[in-house]
Amino acid sequence: MVDREEKRHFNDQRDRKVCLQEVGPRDGLQNEAQTLPPETRADLIERLLDTGLTRIQIGSFVNPRKVPQMAGTGEVWRRLQHRPNVRYSALVLNQRGLETALAEGVPHVEIYVSASETHSLKNVGASVRDALAEGVRMVETALGMGAGVTAGVMCAFGCYYEGSMSITQVRELVARFDAVGPVEIGLADTAGLGEPQGVKSVIASVAELVGVDRLTVHLHDTQGMGLVNLRAALDTGVRRFDASVGGLGGCPFIPGAAGNIATEAVCALLESLGYTTGVDVAKVTRVSKHLAAILGGMPAYQVSGRSRED
């Protein structure tokens, strides 16, 4: 049963389709105490792609002394099957990481700048202004080299240190990225402080600027509101989201920011609302359990998706 509220968005089949990017191998694993070797990470990525996911963040090219969990992302990339219909991406925080990613041949990079001064200083050691200048240069470099780019705003829906962010500030960052060239625009609830009305306001305002089709939204479940915020974002027309298998993840420089929205929970919710993701929920649940066993923990949720193959 699809009620009126959902139906209004389903004018055509395209509108019903939601595209998910799996970020567990990056945002998930970077927050684990254990560092998994590149072969285990590559195997995890292949298992995740077997579920039907078509976008995946394979890792980040960052300082391995600061984030040891992400050491060897180049090797992870080289070990992969490189499936034709999958968008592989990597997160990069500076020019050096970008150059390594591009030299490795990673086809899509994600470049995020924080809307919060305090978070920016803690996360990359630079003010928002300096981080933005660097980010814009990186986007130029990546586009110039023919790579795909997602340019985004961290803490777009609130900051652990500073509280709510100014929509004007978020829009300014987006406008600067938009001016560089054809990039996908990311909005990340890095601290997991978003609430549905705020999420709607920020997205609506940014969509006014660049169009809702350009947006991808990255949510955390820190306060348990991840899926409620996802619904709010769906209501504004967003159809692209990041999610992390098992609900792993967070930001290593924000205390208690653990927990991306879980891929299996997102898929199950979307299916129940009549959206299509192309992802087999039961298979994601199996990968989630497999990963939990490796990490010696438990998935955040027990999602009871039935496999299309069962």
Place this chain on the structure above:
Amino acid sequence: MVDREEKRHFNDQRDRKVCLQEVGPRDGLQNEAQTLPPETRADLIERLLDTGLTRIQIGSFVNPRKVPQMAGTGEVWRRLQHRPNVRYSALVLNQRGLETALAEGVPHVEIYVSASETHSLKNVGASVRDALAEGVRMVETALGMGAGVTAGVMCAFGCYYEGSMSITQVRELVARFDAVGPVEIGLADTAGLGEPQGVKSVIASVAELVGVDRLTVHLHDTQGMGLVNLRAALDTGVRRFDASVGGLGGCPFIPGAAGNIATEAVCALLESLGYTTGVDVAKVTRVSKHLAAILGGMPAYQVSGRSRED
């Protein structure tokens, strides 16, 4: 900012008011490996009531060999302050437990029957038919003794063993309880399998029968959909919910059913949507941390509510 979608329910202030029942001292603690002594449970209840909560389940009167965590609920009750504006209740599963609760003077009892044959057999060792007959007798006894009653349906939105429940079955149970006398009607997602459209359908169908003002809804976050389901229930007009501090809870006879919706997350969400609960979110967060420390765990969420007193 309250948008149109929310606004339609706010025709008057009454419509904006949501009443929460804290079930952590019962549904939460009964699922913990550790058994807390009555004085600790009574202290927890007082702390919870200090947050502004006006309804609380103090425990259950059940077989202490089966659920040792709930041994001594009578003592918990006797240790409490008995605040005038609070509704104290206890869960009872059979006539014997009911009689003990009434003899102790507990003013409100909750009597639930499962809509699922398999769950009913596992939970109370009786078929739905037999459990319902016993439940109806218990409601009669309780009303006859002048106690308040919530009569409810477990697994109303799905069963771990049997999958989705028939709405007809849920309605029949509700109708039988309704025929006994003036009871509040509870609908519980015992297995945490609900999804928003299903939750709306079941609630709408039951509300047709008894009126939405008679309903209270008990949700679990097993699949991460707890708060999305809460929003769906709000949309149908439900204004009474159970929640558990720190997101503790589940059902001891359903594997992996852990996790009621967390009181602090529910309050934060409701506030952000413009509803009023009378509960101080920051205070609940403090109780959640206090309880987590006692149990040696972590709250499910880090909710950053600001205290009205801060």
